[in-house]
Each structure stands twice: as C-alpha cells, then as structure tokens.
Amino acid sequence: MADDSGRGWRDPGLLILISLASGPRHGFGMLEDIERFSGRRLGPGTLYGALERLERDGLVEPLEADDRRRPYRLSDQGSRVLDEQLGGLQRLTEVAATRRHQSRATER
C-alpha cells in the first residue's frame, strides 16, 4: 500500500483490508461491504487494481474459487499492516480532535 498511502482512509487498499478484517470475502462481497461501512462505492477495476497490489505485497491471500468467485483473506502480514494503519489514523484523529477542542476553547 506504499504507493497509495497518501489517500489515507479513502485508500482502496486500506478499505479492502478493513473489509477482510471480519473474514474472507469475494469481490462483490467486498464492494457491498465497503460501501456499507465507508459510503464509498468502489468500481470493479479499482477493487482489482488494489487487490492485485495487496496480493503482490503479501497482505491478502486468495482462497479456493467458489463458482468462479474467488474469496480473499487477510494474511498475517496484512493484519499487522492494518493494525499499523489504524494506529496511525487513530493518532491523527486524536491530534485533530484535541486541536479542535483547544481552538473552540480559545474562541470562547
């Protein structure tokens, strides 16, 4: 996900990792799940472009295909990367929230 890290929480790679955090899913399942929790509807090309990079980086693993639909799951490395990414986002959220709080206190 190194080349997509600049897009933060809207990065398709991160959205896929979050979707797979609750268990294996195939492409259509990921698209629906991602739209449900993020409000972002990924296109199939965007999904598979990100999936290919994640698989190449060893962050997701393909499972046996089920009627041409192949599910994917998080690899151990993918789980670690997801935890790191979420930790970074959480720190950003905390810093942003603290600064907004300070800013509002100063305005009053």
Place this chain on the structure above:
Amino acid sequence: MRALVRFFPPTWRARYEEEFTALLADLPPSPSLVLDVLRAAARANVDVITNAPGGPAMGFVSAPSRRASGLGVAGLIISLPTLIFVLANMLQYGLGIQGPADVIDPLVPGPPIGWLVLMLPLIGFVTAAVPVVGVTIARGETGLRSQIVVHMRPVNLFAGAITGGLAAFVVAHLIAG
C-alpha cells in the same frame, strides 16, 4: 462488459480474468463502470511495462551507428545548396558585401527549381534527424515490450540543428515575403 477484460495485459488476465469477469456479471453496466475498468486496465498495462521481470519492458538504448553518421552528413550535403544560397544573400543584402548573391541568384531560377532549393533543408532535416531513433515493439509472455534505440551521433545533432534552423529560416522568410 466481458470484452473490457481484453484491455488488460495477458499476465493479469491469466491470473484474474475468470473471477473479474464473474464480478462484472454481478454488476449493472454503466458508463462509470466502463471508465473504471478501462482506467484499471491502463494502470495494469503500465505496471507490466515498469515492473516486468528482468527490468522495465520499456527502455532507452543508446547505440550510435555509422549509418546514423552517414545520414547526418548526407542531410548536410542535401541542404548545402540552400545554405550557400541563403549565406550569399545574407552577405550581400545583410552585410552589404557586394557580389555573392549576384553570382548565386542566377543559378536558382524561379519555380519549380527555386522551390526545390527551398525544400532541400526539410529533406536534409528528415534525412539527418529522423532515422536516428528506432522503436521496437514485441509481444512477450508478460505483455508488450518496447525499446527505443537511439543511434544518434554528434554529427546528427549538428546536422539536425543546421538543417532545421535553415528550414525554419526559409519558411519564415517565405511567410514574411
């Protein structure tokens, strides 16, 4: 929708075509879907070019050749009559040195020979500059592999500058006149 998969490189299709086609069949067709797939196909093709095993599938190779030198010299020779014609006129009418244009101008009558002389720098430029770059494209196991081979030698640069400059001068003169 299935036809869109053809835009992806062979290696990508070998790995993902079946499941990707199944996913496309589950989605309602729309212009934004087509655009999304085409954009992904373009990116996959760029990835194949830049991440090919054994190095990038697109590369520049410098291979100066004697043929390129010969073409550079040929381009200069082809442009020589026009160069002499232009220099003679510049000396006489630009610097006030009497004689050169009086000698040369009668040798260059009106059209079509006059036009041909004015066209010579363009022919010289094409001869000297264009053949120095070669492109080879081949379809390999990982997709298209292309190589840009530059045969240029210093003489080609020199000839290209002289003939190109001369052609530009003549064209500008014709437009102004």
